[in-house]
Amino acid sequence: MQSFEVTYYDGKSSNARQITLEVRDNVVLLKELGIGYNFDMLGVGVKLKGTPQTIDFGDGSYCVLKTDDHFSLPNAGFSRFVLWLESKMRYALLSLFILAGVAVFILTYGGEMLADLLADKIPQSVIERVSKEALRSLDEEYFRESNLTKEQQEHIASSFGKLFAQEEQNYKIHFRESSWFGANAFALPSGDIVLLDALVKMDEDEKYRGIMAVLAHEKGHVEYRHGVKMVIKSSVTSALLGYLVGDFSGLMTSVGAFIMEAQYSQEFEKEADAYAIAVMDGNNISTKYIADIFEKLNSDAADNVSKMFSSHPAMGERIKNFREDRE
Ligand SMILES: [Zn+2]
Numbered sequence: 001m002q003s004f005e006v007t008y009y010d011g012k013s014s015n016a017r018q019i020t021l022e023v024r025d026n027v028v029l030l031k032e033l034g035i036g037y038n039f040d041m042l043g044v045g046v047k048l049k050g051t052p053q054t055i056d057f058g059d060g061s062y063c064v065l066k067t068d069d070h071f072s073l074p075n076a077g078f079s080r081f082v083l084w085l086e087s088k089m090r091y092a093l094l095s096l097f098i099l100a101g102v103a104v105f106i107l108t109y110g111g112e113m114l115a116d117l118l119a120d121k122i123p124q125s126v127i128e129r130v131s132k133e134a135l136r137s138l139d140e141e142y143f144r145e146s147n148l149t150k151e152q153q154e155h156i157a158s159s160f161g162k163l164f165a166q167e168e169q170n171y172k173i174h175f176r177e178s179s180w181f182g183a184n185a186f187a188l189p190s191g192d193i194v195l196l197d198a199l200v201k202m203d204e205d206e207k208y209r210g211i212m213a214v215l216a217h218e219k220g221h222v223e224y225r226h227g228v229k230m231v232i233k234s235s236v237t238s239a240l241l242g243y244l245v246g247d248f249s250g251l252m253t254s255v256g257a258f259i260m261e262a263q264y265s266q267e268f269e270k271e272a273d274a275y276a277i278a279v280m281d282g283n284n285i286s287t288k289y290i291a292d293i294f295e296k297l298n299s300d301a302a303d304n305v306s307k308m309f310s311s312h313p314a315m316g317e318r319i320k321n322f323r324e325d326r327e
Contacts, residue, residue, distance in 0.1 A: 004069050008033070011060030021055075021063060023071075028055075030063075039073050047072070048086055111236040115229040122228060130231075131190030135174070138194070146175035146197055156200070156208050160215050163283050171219050183297060187218040189227035202296050205289055213276050213290030213322075220275030226268040273318055291322035 002023040007016050008030065022029040027036045043056030053065045065071055106114075146153065153175050160173065171191040178184070183198035193215060203210040221227060264272070280287050298315050 004065055004071060006055075006063040006065050008063045009061060011062065019063075021071075042073070044071060044073055107237060111233040112229075114236055115232040118232050119225045119228045122232075127228060128190045131188035131192055131227075134188055135192055135194070139176075142180045143176040143178050143194070146177050148175055148197055148200060152200070156195070156211060156215075159208060160212055163212060163216065163279055171222060173215065185214050185218050187221045187227060189222070189225065189231065191219075191222045193218045193222070199293070202293055203289070204292075209285050209289035210293035212285065213280055213287060214293060216276035216279040217272045217290070219279075220272035221264065221268065223275060224268070224271050226264055226272065230264065230268075269318070273321060277322070287322040291319050294319045294322065 004021045004023075006019060006021045008019045009016055017032070019030055019032040022031055026039045028039070028042065029036045037057050041058040043058065045054035045056070047053045047070045050067065052067045053069065053071055054062055055065070055071060056062045102110075148156075156175075157173050161169065171187075171193055174192055174194045175197070176194055177197040181196055183196060183202055185193065185195045185199055187193045195211070195215065199214065200208070200211055276290065277287055280290070294315065298319070
């Protein structure tokens with residue numbers, strides 16, 4: 001026979017009484033009061049760790065057990081389940097927090113760390129194949145042949161080549177026209193740099209020195225493997241999001257889509273700008289020319305001339321850098 005020392009309240013007054021509750025067959029007896037209740041009259045409170053259990057007798061009276069005591073009806077499996085769940089819950093919550101922490105880490109720093117780590121490990125052949133494929137699909141969808149004369153194209157390509165006389169050439173300039181992208185230039189991870197007519201037309205300098213700086217900036221993205229890093233980072237992110245939400249369609253990110261939508265981080269833009277400035281300085285060319293072009297791109301932003309350059313939040317600051325470097 002089980003018995004409990006309980007605190008009894010009659011439900012009419014706030015007086016508490018210490019009494020003994022005895023459990024027999026299918027009734028509980030409140031010995032001191034000479035009352036018995038059938039099990040099926042009882043409302044047995046759920047037993048939670050650290051809190052005393054309450055038994056409601058159905059007539060307004062009730063009792064409170066000692067904190068460590070646990071009363072359960074013969075088939076009170078459910079309350080045992082809640083007790084078990086409560087003790088497991090803290091582990092469940094803990095794992096949830098850890099998982100969330102890992103996810104946040106990967107989405108913020110982790111992806112970048114992984115990208116830095118892997119960027120140099122991805123074989124050049126893979127980078128080239130993916131880039132060629134991206135250029136091919138961009139050619140199909142958004143680009144047309146350039147309207148620049150052969151002479152203009154050769155002038156630009158050879159002028160740019162001269163800036164890197166001592167270096168082996170790890171880039172190739174592709175001249176294109178695109179109403180979609182307007183005045184723009186971008187580099188594929190392979191070193192294929194696409195230069196669009198509208199941007200060339202913006203450079204009023206007869207030596208295309210603004211274009212030289214833009215191309216140097218794009219080459220900077222290639223040198224620092226920014227494109228590769230971006231693709232790795234966005235793949236890691238979409239893989240993780242795919243895992244968390246159970247949808248892996250995000251994994252199908254193509255490099256083409258990346259080129260069109262992604263913006264390099266400010267850090268990458270700064271690195272590429274610094275590279276361009278170094279190249280210009282090394283060749284005694286003023287960075288005034290790139291500042292001029294950027295300024296035009298900025299003021300033409302309302303006409304949606306350039307999606308890529310104009311949407312850059314730190315554009316004013318970058319122009320200032322180029323201007324200051326001139327002095
Ligand atoms: Zn850039």
